[in-house]
Every structure is written in C-alpha cells, then in structure tokens.
Amino acid sequence: MTKFTAALAALVAGALAATPILAQQRAGRLSENCREELIALCYEVDEADRAAFRACLRERRAEIPDECKAELRARIEARGRQGSLETRPEGLRPTAKPTRSVLYGKDARQQVDVYEPEGAVDPLPLVLFVHGGGWRMGNHKLVQVKPAHLNAQGYYFASTGYRLVPDVSVAEQAGDIGAALRALRGQAGAIGFDADRIVLMGHSAGAHLAALVATDPKYADEAFHAIRGVVLLDGAGYDVKAQMASAAPEFWQVYYNAFTADEAVQEAFSPVTHVGGKDAPNWLALYVADREASSAQSEALAERLRAGGVEAEAVAVEGTDHGRMNREIGTEAGGVQTREVDAFLARVLG
Known part of the structure; x- marks a missing residue:
C-alpha cells in the first residue's frame, strides 16, 4: 500500500x-x-x-x-499526517434510493437513475437533473434530498450522468443529455411518468448543459418538445465568451479546458447564442445573490429569453453559496430556493 x-x-x-x-x-x-x-x-x-x-x-x-x-x-x-475520518456534510447523503436505472450508451457514465414516488398514480411529470463539476468532474449519484422532496411533491425525479471533458467535448456532453432524455421517454410507459411533461434542472456546469439543450433543439431532437421548463442553479456559463473575457485566471482555466480559446467555439456552445429560435417555454434561473458571475449571466440570459418570447425569471437567493444552492433544495436551510423551485414546477407541470 x-x-x-x-x-x-x-x-x-x-x-x-x-x-x-x-x-x-x-x-x-x-x-x-x-x-x-x-x-x-x-x-x-x-x-x-x-x-x-x-x-x-x-x-x-x-x-x-x-x-x-x-x-x-x-x-x-x-x-503531513493522517487525520480522522470525518462524517459527511449535512444534506449530502441521499435520503432515497433509485428504483431503476436507464442506460443510454456504453460508457459507465451514460446512465440515468430514476426515483419513483411511492404509490404514484400514473402518469406524473418528471424532473431530470444534470449535475455540475466544471465539465470535468461530478457524479449523478449525488442528489442529496432532492428525490425525496420532489417525489413528495408529485414528480418523478431522475438524475443523469454524462461523459466528461477531456474524454469528450462539450457538444458530446450536451448530446449525452439529449440521449438520456430520449432514452427516458422511450421507457416512459414502463416507468410510469408522462413523457411529454419534463423539466430539466441543472447546477453549475450542469446548468449550462441544461440551458444549451433547452435552447438548441438538435441535442434532444424529437424529445425537445417534451421540455416544459428549465431550472438553472447558479450557472455562470450561459455566455461563455463573455465569462472568459472577465474571469480570474484560475476560473478562466476551467472554461478553457472545456471550451478552448477559440471564440467561435465559445459562442457555439453558449446558450445565449441559440436563444430566439426554438426555446423551451418556461425558465427559472436562480443565482447566489453576491456571486457576480452567476448574477450577471443569469439576468442576461433571462432578459434575452424574454425578448425571444418565452417566460423567464432570474431570482437572487440570499444567504447561500454555490454548493448550498444545490444541495439544500428540499431542506429547511434551503427554504428560499426550495420555495422558488416548488412554485415554478407547480406552475409549469401542474
């Protein structure tokens, strides 16, 4: 050893x-x-x-x-020494286990975990979560209490994995999200959810990917029409070119690893580039109130979406940070974002 x-x-x-x-x-x-x-x-x-x-x-x-x-x-x-094993941070441990997994490719990360509401009366809508991790990391198993909370609200919950940079490009990652969506809809009858009532939810890099899939129909293809809404959690990459132009060197490197220094590539994989065409009809962009990057990017995306004719709102959340914004959904500590998400889902999927 x-x-x-x-x-x-x-x-x-x-x-x-x-x-x-x-x-x-x-x-x-x-x-x-x-x-x-x-x-x-x-x-x-x-x-x-x-x-x-x-x-x-x-x-x-x-x-x-x-x-x-x-x-x-x-x-x-x-x-310089071994420390004691500490317990897991509160709110990180899942409180529900997936009822099934759906495979949509050969890679180990190309799978979706599905959490079914107990005693569900079919068909219920579905929320599909896309994890973050700077496009290079992350794990779809880490869902905290979101499945239990959203199941209790009357929704199926699913969390999708996707392949990671540098093994694949951002385009292939977005393609994975689209493929996951199509695979889920292909099994909607067996699973029991409504194939035409789906909301995408993404955190951080996952928010970027969810927004890209929901503004550029080529990734989801025939499944695009099923996306009734999008929930974005503290993303800062909706306009990649603008973000890279102002980012600190360390954060610039994260974006460079995913989008390179080619401005044409940055624009091609920026959700704002595709707004105004065929966009998902309802959007909620939550951002940490004192995080300048996500604040500016979320407000700009929402404004552009509204100009394109769809419903979109950007909402600042006080008293949280980038990680807690996501992992405290469904908890008392995350009351603000939980209420915003619940109200949005009730309006869009109700």
Missing part, C-alpha cells in the same frame, strides 16, 4: 464548511467538487461505519478523478 493510499481514507470525507473553491485549495483543503465526488463514490455506505467507508474508498480509488487525486496529494503533504 502506497503512502497516498494509506492516507487517502483519513482525508476523503472532508466535512468542511462550504467556502469558495479557490480559497479551499489555497488553504490545502479539498474543493467542493472533489469532496462531493468522493462522497458520491461510496454514498450507499452508512456514514457511521467509518471502517466500511474507508474500505470502500480504497476499493474504488481507481475511480477518483485525476484532479481530485492531485488535491488529495496536496492536502496530505500540507497536513
């Missing part, structure tokens, strides 16, 4: 206060994306069983993304 492997299990849970990613990295701490990726790998293990959680992480070490391994090495070096 290598020194890294031996130290890994003592560091991976990372129950740290949610702070900006860059600040965490500078302090030798794990970024939120890395923490959530690691937690998602062993999400079925009881958080109180620390030995089992350590064993799971050792067993699945090969699945840890390279970026996260690099962070772990840096943190191990910074601490």
Whole structure:
C-alpha cells in the first residue's frame, strides 16, 4: 500500500464548511467538487461505519478523478499526517434510493437513475437533473434530498450522468443529455411518468448543459418538445465568451479546458447564442445573490429569453453559496430556493 493510499481514507470525507473553491485549495483543503465526488463514490455506505467507508474508498480509488487525486496529494503533504475520518456534510447523503436505472450508451457514465414516488398514480411529470463539476468532474449519484422532496411533491425525479471533458467535448456532453432524455421517454410507459411533461434542472456546469439543450433543439431532437421548463442553479456559463473575457485566471482555466480559446467555439456552445429560435417555454434561473458571475449571466440570459418570447425569471437567493444552492433544495436551510423551485414546477407541470 502506497503512502497516498494509506492516507487517502483519513482525508476523503472532508466535512468542511462550504467556502469558495479557490480559497479551499489555497488553504490545502479539498474543493467542493472533489469532496462531493468522493462522497458520491461510496454514498450507499452508512456514514457511521467509518471502517466500511474507508474500505470502500480504497476499493474504488481507481475511480477518483485525476484532479481530485492531485488535491488529495496536496492536502496530505500540507497536513503531513493522517487525520480522522470525518462524517459527511449535512444534506449530502441521499435520503432515497433509485428504483431503476436507464442506460443510454456504453460508457459507465451514460446512465440515468430514476426515483419513483411511492404509490404514484400514473402518469406524473418528471424532473431530470444534470449535475455540475466544471465539465470535468461530478457524479449523478449525488442528489442529496432532492428525490425525496420532489417525489413528495408529485414528480418523478431522475438524475443523469454524462461523459466528461477531456474524454469528450462539450457538444458530446450536451448530446449525452439529449440521449438520456430520449432514452427516458422511450421507457416512459414502463416507468410510469408522462413523457411529454419534463423539466430539466441543472447546477453549475450542469446548468449550462441544461440551458444549451433547452435552447438548441438538435441535442434532444424529437424529445425537445417534451421540455416544459428549465431550472438553472447558479450557472455562470450561459455566455461563455463573455465569462472568459472577465474571469480570474484560475476560473478562466476551467472554461478553457472545456471550451478552448477559440471564440467561435465559445459562442457555439453558449446558450445565449441559440436563444430566439426554438426555446423551451418556461425558465427559472436562480443565482447566489453576491456571486457576480452567476448574477450577471443569469439576468442576461433571462432578459434575452424574454425578448425571444418565452417566460423567464432570474431570482437572487440570499444567504447561500454555490454548493448550498444545490444541495439544500428540499431542506429547511434551503427554504428560499426550495420555495422558488416548488412554485415554478407547480406552475409549469401542474
């Protein structure tokens, strides 16, 4: 066993206060994306069983993304010793298990987990979630309490995986979301949801992908008409060119990894480029009130969508941050975003 492997299990849970990613990295701490990726790998293990959680992480070490391994090495070096295994941050552990999975490709990430409401009277609408992670990381298993909350509201919930940069392009990622949507609709009768009443919901990079699919019909193809609405959670990539022009160097690198320095590529994969054609009819863009990038991008997207003739609202959420915006939906702590999402879904899918 290598020194890294031996130290890994003592560091991976990372129950740290949610702070900006860059600040965490500078302090030798794990970024939120890395923490959530690691937690998602062993999400079925009881958080109180620390030995089992350590064993799971050792067993699945090969699945840890390279970026996260690099962070772990840096943190191990910074601490110079093994720490105790900390429990998972509140709200990260799922409170429901998927009732089935739908495969839409050969890659392990090309699958969708479906959560069915208990005692569902078919057909009910479906909310399809797209995870974040800077286009390079993320895990569709990490859904926190969203399935339980949305099931209780009378919706099927599904969370889709997709292949990651640099193995595929952003265009292929959007194609994966479209393929997931078509595969779900192909099994709607067997699953029990209404194939023509679907809302896309995405967080961070997932918000960008959801917005791209919902403004450019080629990705979803014949399934596009089923998208009744879109919920975007603190995205900042709706106009990639504008974002890269003003981003700090560290964040610019995240976008460069996904969109390159070619402005034509940046524009082609910006949802704002496609607004005004055939867009999904209803939009809710939530953003962290004091996060300038997502504020500007969300307001600009909503304004352009309204000018294109569809219903769109951008709403600032106070007292939260980029990660909590997503993971606290359905909890008391996330009351503001939960109420906004619930009201939007009731209006669009009711």
